[in-house]
Amino acid sequence: MWLVTEDLLEPIATGAAILGTGGGGNPYIGRLRAREAIRQHGPVPVLAPEELPDDARVVCVGGIGAPTVGIEKLRDQQSYDALRAIEECTGEKATAMISNEIGGSNSLEPLIPAAVAGLPVVDADGMGRAFPEFQMKTYFVYGVPCCPMALADEKGNIAVIQDVVSPLWAERLARAVTVQMGCAACYAVAPMSAEQVRRTAIPHTLSLARRLGEAVAEARSRGEDPVDAVLATCPGKVLFAGKVMDVARRTTAGFARGTLSIDGLDDFRGERMSIDFQNENLIARRNGRIVCTVPDLICAVATETGEPVTTEVMRYGLRVTILGFPAPELWTTPAGLAVVGPRAFGYEHDYSPLGPASRSAPCSSE
């Protein structure tokens, strides 16, 4: 058990935004919101999945919508409203909160209802990264019911997806409601048991995010390369480094979709990388050839500072390094790939796991 205090929000947000593969909501906004809740209600205890009491009732909460909207129309404590709605709907009281995804803002989202309700959060999440759609959680892939789930907006509207024929239908209905709610809402899912969390969650990702963020800050303070520090903490590789030339981005059907183009610098001079995104980075092409796809992680960090650059704030001129990390094993099974492999996003490619770097690049994992 450890405590999330105000001073830990910055490293967690930084690390989670790296793992968030461009999405999961803006880390700065998420940090400000969580800080308010902690200032008001005190620090939040973090329990590892193995520390959960067997009779725990764990509610997953998250923000839903387009990150491009989430930085303009700020959420308040709607995940607490959604928690209360799901408790009322199921007749069960939550005893702990858990993140839907380790993303910039969504990694911190459970801290808000946890602080308000005086509950702990679990050191785990349902993705081990961020994904754009509701059904894309290891919980649901491995048999946890995705319903009922409650959606709340800042106006006071509450909708409950009560029963669906598949988790994809929960996404369809919830997304349509979210668009009406103004494209930025919060949700809570019916409670999970401790056994379900231990069996289906990606464990210890809040700790990992914290360690990543601390490593980046420490490297910066020592004048060391923060990208090296990231790779020393979380095994992965450099896919590309360069200058952002274009971000073709549109907010549509409840998502921020688009393509990012980067011209190579240093080792990558004369080359080009393009990355398609749907809230999160989905597929990276180097000189037209695919080098990394979902569910492996494609993460952009500022080359100088190691700060993650999420898709909603990506812009022309930024110097970024693109990192690749292997997906958690729960995602690389046939059941996992059916939900988050390239074909689940409409691509005509099979998943091929992140191969060895095609040119020399700093990578602590090899």
Added chain:
Amino acid sequence: MWLVTEDLLEPIATGAAILGTGGGGNPYIGRLRAREAIRQHGPVPVLAPEELPDDARVVCVGGIGAPTVGIEKLRDQQSYDALRAIEECTGEKATAMISNEIGGSNSLEPLIPAAVAGLPVVDADGMGRAFPEFQMKTYFVYGVPCCPMALADEKGNIAVIQDVVSPLWAERLARAVTVQMGCAACYAVAPMSAEQVRRTAIPHTLSLARRLGEAVAEARSRGEDPVDAVLATCPGKVLFAGKVMDVARRTTAGFARGTLSIDGLDDFRGERMSIDFQNENLIARRNGRIVCTVPDLICAVATETGEPVTTEVMRYGLRVTILGFPAPELWTTPAGLAVVGPRAFGYEHDYSPLGPASRSAPCSSE
């Protein structure tokens, strides 16, 4: 108390489709669906509002979506599924069903869950006609909560609008869910008390629909003018008569929207009427001048047979007579007009009640 038996479905559907002002769902499809339920479970008792026990719990059900879709993707017993969902959600058992609107199909919708559950229906509805949007019910205008309301589709998906800041928000969220559900779903609203029904419903509209349908059938069998029979049963006036020249219709955002153009025949030769519709007929212009608007009723019947012609089956070449009927008084108050007056549909006109016929025409009410 009277019983809806199989043989009464045809006159009720005919009369309700006349009152339905072009919408409320296809009367033929609605009749077939209600017939199946009655054949399987027996006739359904009808109680006048004044016959309801004081402790009655009355659930309003209806179809929602675009009538153009409802004739291609048939509903089954989803209003029963929605009833069960709302009972589970509120913890209350329904003791009677009530119609949301007297429209071709929606007038009969409550008979389906009523037959399945062995409950009576109330001889009343929430519009005294049909309107395209969920919030457009006298129930809600006069203070009955519009939430929770449950939506069910034919696949087995259930969504509940739990809490909204206004009835218009229930429409927005429910419509978005309906579009995802395939643009034809059913809903049920949290139970009303007998007092609420008596105070806010338009009473005796199921009986009126039955009488209208019986009058049309009787006139036809006697070789008399069925349009005269309609006007003798329900005071109103002939607005126009002619041949349909064009129907510009599109199914969009969960509605069937468009404009109908009619060239005059007989007394109206050389003139033209155009009618805008959104599921239901909204505004009628004769030679460009507005002659009837919501909430007054604009109803198209086949000139020869008196059969109502709903907007989803309206087509070039049909000979139709356009009838106007005054709106129920609950709609012509400032509170009513704010929800269903011309401005609520985006027109820059105030409501002006249906004036005297501008040319001689058969009208039993004058």
